[in-house]
Amino acid sequence: MVKQQQGAGHSAEASALGFYYQAFFALLTLMRQDTDNAAVGIEQLDDVDLKVDGHNLLYQLKHSTSDAPPVISLKSKALWKTVKVWVDILPDLTLSETTLHLVTVAKLGLDSPLIALTNLEAERTELVEAMVEEAQRVLDARAAASKMGKALPHADRVDGCSAFLSLTDTERLNLMRRTVIQPGSAAVGAIEDNVAGHLKLLPPEQRPAVAMRLVEWWDRQIIYSLCGKRERVIARGELQHQISAIVSDIEHDKLVPDFEIASPPRDYQPDGMLARQIQLVDGKTSDFSKAIREEWKAREQRSKWLNGSPAMAVTINDYDLVLEEHWSDRHSQMVEECAELDQKGKCQSGLEIMRWTHENAPSTVRPIAQGWGAAYYIRGSYQVLAIDLKVGWHSDYAKLLGDAE
Known part of the structure; x- marks a missing residue:
């Protein structure tokens, strides 16, 4: 599931926002596609899985409720936790048919080697060398601390570093060649506005209402998919059909039963x-x-x-x-x-x-x-x-x- 970056804490509110970010990012990702056979699901091989024309796009999401989340660098736990996830699922992937995306609301440092990951065509050799150096530094620091009887540092990064170093030189380079980083992604509070912004074929005055109804529908579909009440993936055709149905309802002033399957809060006390x-x-x-x-x-x-x-x-x-x-x-x-x-x-x-x-x-x-x-x-x-x-x-x-x- 999508992880909260430093600054969001471990509160229930942050966790809930992280889940909604994951679900609604999947919606926004599917809306951006222009291929009819596109389909998306969450919590399968990765936080979000998109299938388009036989190609798999896997997304690791790093959300934050902080106004200024720390920049992503070679020392970021978000990077190395993502590396660990991807190394673990490598046996299940055909890399030539897969693109791996690290999506974060944080920004990249201007001189970070990770800038190479913002362009799928950019050369990755120097980046891989820098990652190997950083991963080895983490393991050496832990070994030195252990030898001196001190607390072991970098506990939040060591698994990713070890996993990366366990790969061969060729495997590391191939992994990074299929990796893209998307910094500065919109936070969860802005996603509904972004959804409205993708409804270009609708009159501007209709877009907010359609976006709100679409997000509500999507939320239910994600819950159903996780509970086994529907297929795990949602196809673009189904999304397009729902948009058309919502527009039709609005144009005909049709009332919608919003609470047919809802339940009152556990602490609800009526008059x-x-x-x-x-x-x-x-x-x-x-x-x-x-x-x-x-x-x-x-x-x-x-x-x-x-x-x-x-x-x-x-x-x-x-x-x-x-x-x-x-x-x-x-x-x-x-x-x-x-x-x-x-x-x-x-x-x-x-x-x-x-x-x-x-x-x-x-x-x-x-x-x-x-x-x-x-x-x-x-x-x-x-x-x-x-x-x-x-x-x-x-x-x-x-x-x-x-x-x-």
């Missing part, structure tokens, strides 16, 4: 009124868990729509009225039928109304928009309305819960 409504009708644990999940999804969906277009408030409010009317027809009839029932009977009747919102309402009530088919919005919106006491499950919910509003 207490949701629980009170269900408790009034003796709801079970499964009723609570489903209600909390769907309420979160619907609330998040509403928020996203409103943030994207404040005009959606009218659509949301009008649809709430539709939901309330369908509920009212059933609830008013239930109130009449259970007028003479005892408390247990009223609870059972109310529970049936509440479960109707989950089990039957999605197929009974029209969707919020043409083409919408995600059941969670109806299910969760009824819970949102229940929190506001605009609907309820018990025949006497308004009286029993009114003071708790």
